Amino acid sequence: MATPVGHGLVGVAAYLLVRGGAPSRSGGVALLAACVVLANLPDLDLLFPILLGEGLNPAYHRAATHTGAFALLVGALCAVGALIRRPCEARRGVLIGLGAFGLVASHLALDLLTHDNRAPYGVPLWWPLDGAYVIAGWTPFLPTRHGSLSALLSAGNLMAVVWDALLMSPIVLACYLWSRRGRA
Numbered sequence: 001m002a003t004p005v006g007h008g009l010v011g012v013a014a015y016l017l018v019r020g021g022a023p024s025r026s027g028g029v030a031l032l033a034a035c036v037v038l039a040n041l042p043d044l045d046l047l048f049p050i051l052l053g054e055g056l057n058p059a060y061h062r063a064a065t066h067t068g069a070f071a072l073l074v075g076a077l078c079a080v081g082a083l084i085r086r087p088c089e090a091r092r093g094v095l096i097g098l099g100a101f102g103l104v105a106s107h108l109a110l111d112l113l114t115h116d117n118r119a120p121y122g123v124p125l126w127w128p129l130d131g132a133y134v135i136a137g138w139t140p141f142l143p144t145r146h147g148s149l150s151a152l153l154s155a156g157n158l159m160a161v162v163w164d165a166l167l168m169s170p171i172v173l174a175c176y177l178w179s180r181r182g183r184a
């Protein structure tokens with residue numbers, strides 16, 4: 001899996017793209033936070049063993065929340081939530097749902113592009129239609145360890161954070177420049 005920094009920077013890039021074309025700039029912090037949270041949402045499965053009193057057991061990681069079905073579910077729930085809040089703005093609700101789907105799907109895409117040294121490799125992208133784990137042939141993102149506190153704070157994980165920031169920075173910069181286009 002890519003690090004929360006790598007996933008979060010995808011959220012920042014999405015925020016810049018959305019805000020750059022938006023007529024109103026109100027609610028920016030809430031939208032930025034929502035984008036970053038949605039881009040990291042599948043890794044909530046790391047909290048499952050903690051809630052179950054099993055510490056940092058990685059056995060629950062990269063399962064149901066790392067599937068296309070989960071991305072579809074989150075997108076649908078966000079769309080329904082937006083439509084309930086503003087029933088007369090159907091187009092807005094659909095766009096919010098698509099955005100939420102895209103951000104969760106971006107998480108799966110980055111994890112597919114992450115070097116994995118623990119079987120099963122990759123994510124169960126097509127579950128429940130197909131339970132096979134899939135991973136890209138090109139994996140530029142570094143793997144991370146999260147089985148213990150010392151693993152979380154390891155030099156390898158720190159290196160992965162820095163590497164993710166380096167890989168994602170050009171994309172965020174491009175989105176920032178796009179969002180500033182036409183402004184003196």
Ligand SMILES: [Zn+2]
Pocket residue numbers: 001002042043066107111
């Ligand atoms: Zn993940």
